[in-house]
Amino acid sequence: MVEGEILDGTMNFDLEFDYALNGVFERHGDIGYKVVVYSTSTPGVEFIISEGQIPYTQSVATGHIVIEDAGQSIYTGSGFDFGDNFEFRVEIDHDQLVSETNENNNTDTLGEFLPNIVTDAFVTGTSISDLPDEDSFIFTATLGGNNNLSATIDYNVVAVDQTTGDIYSIASGTSGLDMAGESEIIEIQNLRALLDDAGAASDLRNYVITAALDPENLLVESFEFNNSGSALIEL
Numbered sequence: 001m002v003e004g005e006i007l008d009g010t011m012n013f014d015l016e017f018d019y020a021l022n023g024v025f026e027r028h029g030d031i032g033y034k035v036v037v038y039s040t041s042t043p044g045v046e047f048i049i050s051e052g053q054i055p056y057t058q059s060v061a062t063g064h065i066v067i068e069d070a071g072q073s074i075y076t077g078s079g080f081d082f083g084d085n086f087e088f089r090v091e092i093d094h095d096q097l098v099s100e101t102n103e104n105n106n107t108d109t110l111g112e113f114l115p116n117i118v119t120d121a122f123v124t125g126t127s128i129s130d131l132p133d134e135d136s137f138i139f140t141a142t143l144g145g146n147n148n149l150s151a152t153i154d155y156n157v158v159a160v161d162q163t164t165g166d167i168y169s170i171a172s173g174t175s176g177l178d179m180a181g182e183s184e185i186i187e188i189q190n191l192r193a194l195l196d197d198a199g200a201a202s203d204l205r206n207y208v209i210t211a212a213l214d215p216e217n218l219l220v221e222s223f224e225f226n227n228s229g230s231a232l233i234e235l
Helices: 070-077 191-198
Strands: 005-007 010-012 015-022 031-039 046-054 060-067 084-092 107-114 119-131 134-145 154-161 167-174 183-189 206-213 228-234
Touching (some): 015 031, 015 046, 015 084, 046 060, 046 070, 119 206, 134 206, 167 183, 167 191, 183 191, 183 206, 191 206
Antiparallel strands (some): 005 010, 015 060, 031 046, 031 084, 119 134, 134 183, 206 228
C-alpha cells in the first residue's frame, strides 16, 4: 500500500502487488486475480476492490499491478464501519481454473488500520473590542477532527437587534481552513458602519453578533451544533 492522505472524507491510497506465474499460460491463457478488503472484526464480510486478468505473455511471467484510488472505493462504497484494523487480500487464480502443484501460495494479505474520518468545524473564543472608533467582533474558527479538505470553509456574520429581533447580515467570507487541526482568528471591524450599511437603526441598541462556519451546510460533520458563536455589544 502507498501511504495515504486523508482528504474530503477519504483516506486516499493505491494498492500495489507483485506476482509470478510459472508455466501456466500455454495451457490456460490469461489468469484472473481479485483483491478484497475486510475488517478483522467481521472477516466474513468482504468488499471487492478490484478484479482483472493478467494477460498471456510467456511461460514464465512476473509483473506488478497497481490499483489506483483504492481508498476512494472503500470509503465511498463498502459500507464498513471504520476506525478498525482491516486486511487486504490478493488472490491469483481466485476462480480455481488452474490445477497447480502448490495451491497454497496464490494469496497474500496486508494489514492496515483504516481510520474513521471525522470533520468538525467550530467557533470558539468570541469577543468584542468596543474601544472608541474601534468596534470589532473577533472569533476563532477551527477545523477539528482528522479530515483535510480540498476547499476552505466559508463563514458569515449576522447582527440581531435585541429590541426588534431584526437580523442584519453584516459580513461574509472564506476562512483559510482546509487542514485538520488548523485554527484562524477572524476579526470583523467597524461594526457600526456595517450595521448602517445593512439598514439597522441609528440609535444606541444592543446587538448579538453571531459568526457561523459552513453556513450552507456543505460539510458533513460529526457535530453540527458548534458551528457558531456569539457576543453582545451596544452600538
